[in-house]
Amino acid sequence: MTIVIGFEGSANKIGVGIVRDGAVLSNPRRTYITPPGQGFLPSETAKHHCACVLSILKEALLQAGIQPADIDCVAFTKGPGMGAPLVAVAIVARTVAQLWKKPLLGVNHCIGHIEMGRLITGAANPTVLYVSGGNTQVISYSERRYRIFGEAIDIAIGNCLDRFARVIKISNDPSPGYNIEQMAKKGSQFVELPYTVKGMDVSFSGILSYTEEMAHKMLGAGECTPEDLCFSLQETLFSMLVEVTERAMAHCGSREVLIVGGVGCKYLC
The missing domain is CATH 3.30.420.40 (ATPase, nucleotide binding domain)
Structure with missing residues (x-):
């Protein structure tokens, strides 16, 4: 013991x-x-x-x-x-x-997240989607080491969401991500945003800049609500992650996905 x-x-x-x-x-x-x-x-x-x-x-x-x-x-x-x-x-x-x-x-830190998820779920050899404030990676274990199949090439998804929350003054209690999700549930209008997937990698800095500009223009003109922007941003970012994760699963022949990290805890589970 x-x-x-x-x-x-x-x-x-x-x-x-x-x-x-x-x-x-x-x-x-x-x-x-x-x-x-x-x-x-x-x-x-x-x-x-x-x-x-x-x-x-x-x-x-x-x-x-x-x-x-x-x-x-x-x-x-x-x-x-x-x-x-x-x-x-x-x-x-x-x-x-x-x-x-x-x-x-x-x-x-990263391996701790993954091994904790494997311990709790009992997953044998899953494709791992690791999403947090500082990391966005699609990972799989092969030949005694973790291998990164895809990742964010600029900023992590958590950082993107947190910075957007600051722009429209969303509360940090208990976390920006949780509050964005609650507002997104009330959104009714989907605003088309940049969708940037490059092979197995994703990019979030462009969508963040675009969304910040949209927030100042559209909210000021009354063309959409903060809830609409939260809904649109969340759906676009998550669709990008699903695409690269499914591609990694197909490559590895995996039937399990393990979502770990702070963003995974607050949003996706």
């Missing part, structure tokens, strides 16, 4: 999870929320994580009903992610590992 405690702080969410042989014993989290129209800066996000991490650590141990002596290993997100928040949480993880005299394990 192995018990591992993990520290995650790669973006605006910080969490401490405790797992015993694949079973999640606790997973408390806190999210840094900024006012509408504003993103989260690395330095301010790191301060938030520093202020929260010890209370979350205590909460995780309490929920799991274990003591530090019961922990076998300390894990932390090594990257990729935002530099300052990653460093802040890594320092805490290293300190805890030294104080408790436990081995320290750095975890790749």
Whole structure:
């Protein structure tokens, strides 16, 4: 029986999870929320994580009903992610590992998402659609390594959605993506937007620029509503992702798709 405690702080969410042989014993989290129209800066996000991490650590141990002596290993997100928040949480993880005299394990953020999804779903060898604030990739496992079949060639889908949310002042609580989805459900008019798929890769910067311009022109003229724009942007982006994912499935002969990452959690599941 192995018990591992993990520290995650790669973006605006910080969490401490405790797992015993694949079973999640606790997973408390806190999210840094900024006012509408504003993103989260690395330095301010790191301060938030520093202020929260010890209370979350205590909460995780309490929920799991274990003591530090019961922990076998300390894990932390090594990257990729935002530099300052990653460093802040890594320092805490290293300190805890030294104080408790436990081995320290750095975890790749992307692989952590994928393996967590495989563990929970029991998927054998799925085609993976990894969509988050900083990553958009179609991945498959072959010959003992993960291989990227396609990806965003400029900005990630999460970054595209978050920046659009700032333009039309959508609330960041609980997240811009969640609120865009709720507004999209009320949209009734589809506004045609650029659809950019290049082989197995996608591009989001052009559609973001176009949508920002449309927001200023069409909303001001009353030609469409914010809900219509949310609906149109969401449907266009997701259609692009479905196309490249289906192509990867055909190439790999896969019958399973595993959607992981923050955008997958908030939107697609």
